[in-house]
Amino acid sequence: MGNIRLLSEATINKIAAGEIIERPASVVKELLENSLDAGATRIEVEIRAGGRQLIRVTDNGAGMDRDDAVMALERHSTSKIRESEDLESLKTLGFRGEALASIAAVSIFKLVTVPKSGSIGTALEAKAGVIKSVQEAGAAVGTTITIRDLFFNVPARLKYMKSIPTEASYIADLIGRLAMSRPDVSFRLLHGDFEVLFTHGTGNMAEVLSAVLGKDIAKDLLEIGYEAENLRIGGFIGKPEHARSNRHSQHFFVSGRTVRSPLIGAALEKAYKTLLPIARFPLAVIFIELPGTEVDVNVHPTKAEVKFSREDAIFSAVYRAVSNALRLNELIPSWKMKDD
Ligand SMILES: Nc1ncnc2c1ncn2[C@@H]1O[C@H](COP(=O)(O)OP(=O)(O)O)[C@@H](O)[C@H]1O
Ligand SMILES: [Mg+2]
Incomplete structure (x- = not known):
């Protein structure tokens, strides 16, 4: 009797993360989709050790105010839909409101965001999904999210990671696909100091195909x-x-x-x-x-x-x-x- 309990929010998020965040490339996908949904025209991704050590996504999108930045880490919090009927007329890539909560639950998470020029930005830090600090910060308009030590608290998932080059190639493939879907947005991927991919975001599809698939194939x-x-x-x-x-x-x-x-x-x-x-x-x-x-x-x-x-x-x-x-x-x- 009395054996059934509701799980804690942190535990629920960690379980959900198991479904959405399979590997570093899943983090990159969710963060880039958020940047695109925020109207970014320039997105830079920096990874270290195939994303296992660090993933940093910087965009020049709409940013968030302080309240939204805190809210964004809650599960099922989204600015993109209000009710289930909205699913039939989605204009955004995201709508489930669970990516940031899931990513934060299994990493050391930092968010710096500035909503419009002249306004004060917010820096938020969390570890294993628990917010550690929320401070004012100055930065350019847009959002930078830094994920360190992905899966540090999920040892079973860490063991299942592939080699650094393989994880990095999943990330490069993914960014290549997003770049082909949005030739009007500039994407850059840096692995350490090495530039793996760059598109100019001028809307020129031939240029994007050449950057992603290689010049010989593209032509x-x-x-x-x-x-x-x-x-x-x-x-x-x-x-x-x-x-x-x-x-x-x-x-x-x-x-x-x-x-x-x-x-x-x-x-x-x-x-x-x-x-x-x-x-x-x-x-x-x-x-x-x-x-x-x-x-x-x-x-x-x-x-x-x-x-x-x-x-x-x-x-x-x-x-x-x-x-x-x-x-x-x-x-x-x-x-x-x-x-x-
Ligand atoms: N790069 C970003 N720029 C501006 N707002 C963002 C960014 N990333 C996340 N957000 C905000 O945080 C919310 C939660 O993000 P997420 O957990 O990915 O859920 P979803 O994308 O399904 O709404 C988004 O709805 C959006 O309002
Ligand atoms: Mg999202």
């Missing part, structure tokens, strides 16, 4: 485009000779969100079917835009997966977009031959 990509009722597809695909032995070079975005999607992958690969040998996978960057009522982004705590309401329509649109571009490309050499 050889084929553009795809397709429109159907309530659905728009755009992006770039690699020629068959640029196919890979794994699917790491397949990047899918749904309404601006980077997602994993076996459905999009299957449609893509079906279009390449006769062009590639077994176990070779096409390179692709595919953007799908559709109304919020046609896609559920709230199926996974990390929002890495989405549920489409019309899967068949998505599949055939992706298939057509890709196969049209491939067909068009095959026409080019035959026309050339005629002219010669």
